[in-house]
Amino acid sequence: AQSVAQPEDQVNVAEGNPLTVKCTYSVSGNPYLFWYVQYPNRGLQFLLKYITGDNLVKGSYGFEAEFNKSQTSFHLKKPSALVSDSALYFCAVRDGALAAGNKLTFGGGTRVLVKP
Amino acid sequence: EAGVTQFPSHSVIEKGQTVTLRCDPISGHDNLYWYRRVMGKEIKFLLHFVKESKQDESGMPNNRFLAERTGGTYSTLKVQPAELEDSGVYFCASSHRRWDEKLFFGSGTQLSVL
Numbered sequence: 001a002q003s004v005a006q007p008e009d010q011v012n013v014a015e016g017n018p019l020t021v022k023c024t025y026s027v028s029g030n031p032y033l034f035w036y037v038q039y040p041n042r043g044l045q046f047l048l049k050y051i052t053g054d055n056l057v058k059g060s061y062g063f064e065a066e067f068n069k070s071q072t073s074f075h076l077k078k079p080s081a082l083v084s085d086s087a088l089y090f091c092a093v094r095d096g097a098l099a100a101g102n103k104l105t106f107g108g109g110t111r112v113l114v115k116p
Numbered sequence: 117e118a119g120v121t122q123f124p125s126h127s128v129i130e131k132g133q134t135v136t137l138r139c140d141p142i143s144g145h146d147n148l149y150w151y152r153r154v155m156g157k158e159i160k161f162l163l164h165f166v167k168e169s170k171q172d173e174s175g176m177p178n179n180r181f182l183a184e185r186t187g188g189t190y191s192t193l194k195v196q197p198a199e200l201e202d203s204g205v206y207f208c209a210s211s212h213r214r215w216d217e218k219l220f221f222g223s224g225t226q227l228s229v230l
Contacts, residue, residue, distance in 0.1 A: 004158075032217065043120065043207065043221035044159075090159060093207060102147070102215060103172060104160035 002027045006107035014115055018082040021110045023074045023091030030096035031073040033064055034104065038088040038113050047089075050074060051096070061085070080115045088112075120143065120222035122208050127227045134196040137225045141190070141210030147171075148191050149211075149219065150183060154204035160205075166190060198229045 003026045013019050014096040025031055032051055048059025055067045065076045074091060088111050092104040123138045141148045150162040162181070163173040167188035176183070180199070185191040195202055205226050209219040 034217075036221070041223060043223040044209075044219075045221070046218045048211070049217050092159075102149075102211070102219075103161045103164065103175075104151075105161070106151075108158045109153075109156075 001094050002095060002105040004093050004107035006089075006091055006110045008110050009108075010111045010113065010116065012113050013081050015083050016080050017078075019078040019085065019112065019114070021076040021089050021091075021112060023076065023107060024072050025074060025091070025093040026072060027093050027095050031072075031074075032094045032096050033041060033065075033067060034092040034094075035059065035063070035074075035076050036090045036106075038090065038109075040087075043080055044090060047076070081112075083114050083116055086112055086114045119212050120208055120220050121162030122206075122222035122225050124225060125223065126226045128226075128230065129198055130230050131200055132197045134194065135197075135198055135227060136228070137193045137206055138196075139191045139193070139222060141208070142212075142220055145210035145212050145220070146188065147211045147213070148185060149209040150191070150193055151207045151209065152204050153207070154198075154201070159207065162193075198227075200229050203227055203229045 005024045006073050016106045034049045035047040038044050050057050057062045090109050091107040121140045146167050148165040151159050153159045160173040164171045165185045168185050182194045205224045207224045209221045
């Protein structure tokens, strides 16, 4: 069974400071990892994904994430946070095996609050 | 390009009543998914349509939930009769190909069962 843990319910950061949102996962096969963001009154929006290749993946809005196989982590990062980054962030995983389908398992979400 | 649209955005009903949620995927997207987030916890998979066929309904919680996608276009999710624990946000998502690595989500339906 797949699982995702986001250990922090909320992350507070000052504008201009680095932002990190933590995610660890468990999957039986090769992991396909994703980050989605939900702004108020909006649907989830895709930020980035790791499928294979370089462990550091870059995504939308200046975000990046680092895949660490030994620690089974996929932390989301942004070097300099903006107030507009305040939102709810979800990490998700699916098994890379074709038989597993395209069913995503999400974490509980982390609310990010960036203060001016 | 129009995104995934969901109706209604909010629904408040009493326990025992019936509610029907609707999802219009992006035009041309054969794959349609329903997810829900209950009590502010994890977003959980409910089911997956490929066109009008149910590909995977392993996440449907019980037989009070019925999903349909007649004609392979829009989908409905009916809850009958609704229970208090059904309250939450119901999301719909779509993708063109089954193995697309990116899903497009609607803004969700907030269901409150009183």
